[in-house]
Amino acid sequence: MNPIEWLAAALGVANIALLVRRSVWNFAFGMAMVALYLVVFWEARLYGEAGLQVFFFAAQGWGWWLWVRAGGEESRVPVRWLSPLSRMVWIVATAALSLNLGWVMHRFTDAALPYADSAITGASIAAQILLGLRRVENWILWILIDLASIAVYLTKGLHPTAGLYVLFLALSVMGLREWVQAAGRPTR
Incomplete structure (x- = not known):
């Protein structure tokens, strides 16, 4: 058992519980979690996810700043839906990024699961x-990511993380x- 992985997992529970409540304090726990997961994923040769932790650390700081500006530290931040056109743009851009990153990792690294990792x-x-940006659709993506991640982590023997x-x-x-x-009905 890797104590770093267990600590990162515990911080992750606090992070997501605070996110669900729309609390700005989620970001402090998130930053600590991703710093530890960088080490865990690098050791498991999940390079895309290790690099992702660097992005997450910066994005957590950016998100913290945005949320404080949007709702203050004590209140729950307001949330809303993407427009239909924005949804399509996000889907296409995400697919393109994932496929290209998968190809790069497959071609140039010894990544364990390059296409699953890149997706x-x-x-x-x-x-x-x-x-x-406080858009409701983030949760739909996280649900899909969680399902895929569980399979990858079980495959790699990262049981606490799974x-x-x-x-x-x-x-x-x-x-x-x-x-x-909180957001009400989506736009059509």
Whole structure:
């Protein structure tokens, strides 16, 4: 058992629980979690996800800044839906990023699961940006990411992390429900 992985998983639980509640304090736990997961994923040769942790660290800081500006530290931040055109742009851009990253990792590295890793990485980048922008669709992406991640982590023997992502999946469903309620009906 890797104590770094267990600590990262515990920080992740706090991070997502605070996200569901739309609390700005989620970002402090998120930054600590991703710093530890960089080490865990690098050791597992999941290079896309290791690199993703660097992006997540910066995105957590950016998200924290945006959320404080949007709702203050004590209140729950407002959330809303993407427009239909924006949804299509996000889907196409995420797919293009994922496929290209998968090809690069397959061709130029010894990545364990280059295309699965890149799909999770590309979708996670999109979801994290949408989270910072407080868009409801981030939770839909996180649900898909959680499902794929559970399979990858079980394949790589990262059992505490797979367990964390089962919990993330449940919390993501809760987050989607709460944010849908807070945002109201999507635009058509």
